[in-house]
Amino acid sequence: MEQLKHKILTEGRLLDGFVLKVDNFLNHQLDVELLDAMGAEFARRFAGVKIDKILTIEASGIAVAAMAARHFGYPPVVFAKKTQSLNLDADAFETEVYSFTKQQVYKVRVSRRYLKPGERVLIIDDFLAHGHATRGLIDIVKQAGAEPAGVGIVIEKGFQGGGKLIRDAGVRLESLAVLKSIADGKIEFA
Numbered sequence: 001m002e003q004l005k006h007k008i009l010t011e012g013r014l015l016d017g018f019v020l021k022v023d024n025f026l027n028h029q030l031d032v033e034l035l036d037a038m039g040a041e042f043a044r045r046f047a048g049v050k051i052d053k054i055l056t057i058e059a060s061g062i063a064v065a066a067m068a069a070r071h072f073g074y075p076p077v078v079f080a081k082k083t084q085s086l087n088l089d090a091d092a093f094e095t096e097v098y099s100f101t102k103q104q105v106y107k108v109r110v111s112r113r114y115l116k117p118g119e120r121v122l123i124i125d126d127f128l129a130h131g132h133a134t135r136g137l138i139d140i141v142k143q144a145g146a147e148p149a150g151v152g153i154v155i156e157k158g159f160q161g162g163g164k165l166i167r168d169a170g171v172r173l174e175s176l177a178v179l180k181s182i183a184d185g186k187i188e189f190a
């Protein structure tokens, strides 16, 4: 998606050769017009695919998923929670996710109320790196007896291998921008 690539090139910042900071339009401040265009692009790419629900993970996935929902006919958006909560834990699907950026394992949970057997679920997130977060969400969808209808990612870091794992698992992946490399202070797209 050219508009997104331009934004990454002009406003993204590189940290330590592995992390792309996009706080000014995706991870802290939000560019709502761009988010809306991303939602339209996801809808274009997944046209004809039946989607009952969109699943994402807090926090940065929520805005992307909610804006995307506008273009998919307003299916419910569910976000996996990272924080513990007594009333949720008793009745939730749960999986463990390793965070490369934080170097720790954390649990994510979705209430059993909001994912049902047979539902076709589109998974949306801001970044795909090694694929831990996305695979955690796929695991939760499968625990519910629902079906992953596809994965939509804003920025895929193609050099960290997560995309291959998702595709090898037989799930359709659509990334709006795929980074080939962010080494030596230079951003290259695939």
Ligand code: 5GP
Residues within 6 Å of the ligand: 018, 019, 020, 021, 022, 027, 098, 099, 100, 101, 125, 126, 127, 128, 129, 130, 131, 132, 133, 134, 157, 162
């Ligand atoms: P994965 O689980 O695929 O290894 O990593 C995906 C998650 O890690 C994303 O949800 C995002 O929060 C975070 N992440 C990984 N790489 C980056 C990066 O380069 N920039 C930002 N802003 N977040 C990242």
